[in-house]
Amino acid sequence: MSTNEESYYDRVIGPCLRALPPRDANGLSFTDKWWIKHFEYLKENGYLMRPRYRPGWKPSYDTKDISEEIEAEDGQDMLHPDIMDALRMSDSLVVALKRVKVSTDEARIATFFSNDTNNLNPRNHCVRLLEVLPVPDEDDRKFLVMTWLxxxxxxxxxxxxxxxxxxxxxxxxxxxxxxxxxxxxxxxxxxxxxxxxxxxxxxxxxxxxxxxxxxxxxxxxxxxxxxxxxxxxxxxxxxxxxxxxxxxxxxxxxxxxxxxxxxxxxxxxxxxxxxxxxxxxxxxxxxxxxxxxxxxxxxxxxxxxxxxxxxxxxxxxxxxxxxxxxxxxxxxxxxxxxxxxxxxxxxxxxxxxxxxxxxxxxxxxxxxxxxxxxxxxx
Incomplete structure (x- = not known):
């Protein structure tokens, strides 16, 4: 490796890799496992997550080959640790499940603009909630369910x-x-x-x-x-x-x-x-x-x-x-x-x-x- 390549690795690649959360042999982070833990609960409520987030999942690609991971459907990670995509089983609509703290105004405001009075108002362009679900064993959190945007x-x-x-x-x-x-x-x-x-x-x-x-x-x-x-x-x-x-x-x-x-x-x-x-x-x-x-x-x-x-x-x-x-x-x-x-x-x-x-x-x-x-x- 040349001096320039070493410098680029030290300055850019190295810090990026160190910033990634720890992952197991299958490439799953702690956050991934948290969502997998809630797979059955969400399924019972009508929402099916992608294969990567189902219990017992094994990667279809070589975990040591980043190019294979990028090209595989089950190699696609979530965009944000608090936002998961899923299929609504009743009609195959792709939805977003957002994990939020109850103590913030976010759930309150989103719910307000999704109520019966505001929901169908044509001037209301705030994202609508399809459903609000409690997070099992976490009284301070909720799932906000919305259409995937x-x-x-x-x-x-x-x-x-x-x-x-x-x-x-x-x-x-x-x-x-x-x-x-x-x-x-x-x-x-x-x-x-x-x-x-x-x-x-x-x-x-x-x-x-x-x-x-x-x-x-x-x-x-x-x-x-x-x-x-x-x-x-x-x-x-x-x-x-x-x-x-x-x-x-x-x-x-x-x-x-x-x-x-x-x-x-x-x-x-x-x-x-x-x-x-x-x-x-x-x-x-x-x-x-x-x-x-x-x-x-x-x-x-x-x-x-x-x-x-x-x-x-x-x-x-x-x-x-x-x-x-x-x-x-x-x-x-x-x-x-x-x-x-x-x-x-x-x-x-x-x-x-x-x-x-x-x-x-x-x-x-x-x-x-x-x-x-x-x-x-x-």
């Missing part, structure tokens, strides 16, 4: 109208939270997700979403325009619910999605609703305006949302109203135009543009609206 940016946005639908649902959803005296406080892209099941004819694998759930091949999907997904605000671990009869207390802003609001940098507590406005505006700026062409019409609104002085940021009712007025002025041609990455290879643009024309014609023939509209929840 995937990152917002995968698959990619094809049109301006598709992006508009995402913005609309997140603006509407955060506005609804504020109307109910709840501040998210961490509403970055990391804490937004989409239910993309409508886009797939066959379920995708939760850990390797480019593959089918049964590992039988590539998971093919339709566009957001043809099969609209539904977007959700998730993860209420930092959220706060306030008493409407009292003044809302100021909070210290948190770093969210890699960005700290100005008030957080100054260490000054402020209205958490104003911080939410900043985080949402900053998300639109960094994930869309600065990387995709075609969304510049939103920049004036977004710049107001990310004003350094929290008192100068518009409240969510104003954000919602201004956004609607902006969208109402957009032509159908603008809405159906391509959302183009700024980094797109220049020689590929004519070919992509030509393909997009034919694809757009097909969407018009199918009577698909320029701004996708998911089916109402039942």
């Amino acid at each position: 995937r990152p917002i940016m995968s698959p990619r946005f094809r049109t301006i109208g598709e992006g508009i639908q995402f913005f609309r649902e997140m603006i509407e959803g955060l506005h609804y939270m504020h109307e109910n005296n709840v501040a998210h406080r961490d509403c970055s892209m990391n804490n937004m997700a989409m239910d993309a099941n409508s886009m797939y004819d066959r379920p995708y694998h939760p850990i390797k979403p480019k593959k089918r759930y049964d590992w039988s091949g590539r998971a093919l999907h339709h566009s957001r325009t043809r099969r609209p997904p539904r977007y959700y605000l998730i993860d209420f671990g930092q959220s706060r619910i306030y008493d409407s009869s009292q003044s809302r207390r100021a909070e210290y802003a948190l770093k969210s999605g890699g960005y700290t609001p100005p008030e957080g940098l100054e260490g000054t507590p402020c209205d958490p609703f104003a911080t939410d406005v900043f985080l949402l505006g900053n998300l639109i700026r960094t994930s869309f305006l600065d990387v995709l062409s075609g969304f510049e019409f939103l920049r004036p609104l977004v710049m107001d949302m990310i004003a350094e002085d929290p008192s100068k940021r518009p409240p969510m009712d104003e954000v919602s109203s201004r956004f609607s007025q902006i969208v109402d002025r957009l032509s159908w041609y603008k809405l159906r135009s391509r959302a183009i990455k700024n980094s797109e290879f220049i020689l590929s643009k004519p070919f992509r543009a030509t393909y997009h024309i034919f694809w757009t014609i097909s969407m018009l023939v199918l009577l698909k609206p320029a701004i996708p509209c998911p089916k109402p929840l039942h």
Whole structure:
């Protein structure tokens, strides 16, 4: 091994390997074994975990060959120690089982937005709970059961109208939270997700979403325009619910999605609703305006949302109203135009543009609206 290779190993590879939790001969960590211990309990309640998390599991691959592990379905570990995927046995829906502490506001807020009053409200875009289960022998924990969701940016946005639908649902959803005296406080892209099941004819694998759930091949999907997904605000671990009869207390802003609001940098507590406005505006700026062409019409609104002085940021009712007025002025041609990455290879643009024309014609023939509209929840 050369000096440079030794240095790279010492600086990068070594620390990563040492950071991994201890594993047994089958490659199972303590957390893996905790979930395996609860396999029968979850099965009795109608949820079936993948083969890797079933009692007596033995790997189908050589545990000493990392390339074999990566390519094997039962080599796919969980994404987070507190989140497990499973199949709902009654209808084969892929769900997420999230282990949370009862003492936090997360279970309380998630349950509130999933109650009979809020559940079917079309303006409510907080993730819905399918069920809440106690954790055996752990009175301070619960399982929150939800539909399995995937990152917002995968698959990619094809049109301006598709992006508009995402913005609309997140603006509407955060506005609804504020109307109910709840501040998210961490509403970055990391804490937004989409239910993309409508886009797939066959379920995708939760850990390797480019593959089918049964590992039988590539998971093919339709566009957001043809099969609209539904977007959700998730993860209420930092959220706060306030008493409407009292003044809302100021909070210290948190770093969210890699960005700290100005008030957080100054260490000054402020209205958490104003911080939410900043985080949402900053998300639109960094994930869309600065990387995709075609969304510049939103920049004036977004710049107001990310004003350094929290008192100068518009409240969510104003954000919602201004956004609607902006969208109402957009032509159908603008809405159906391509959302183009700024980094797109220049020689590929004519070919992509030509393909997009034919694809757009097909969407018009199918009577698909320029701004996708998911089916109402039942």
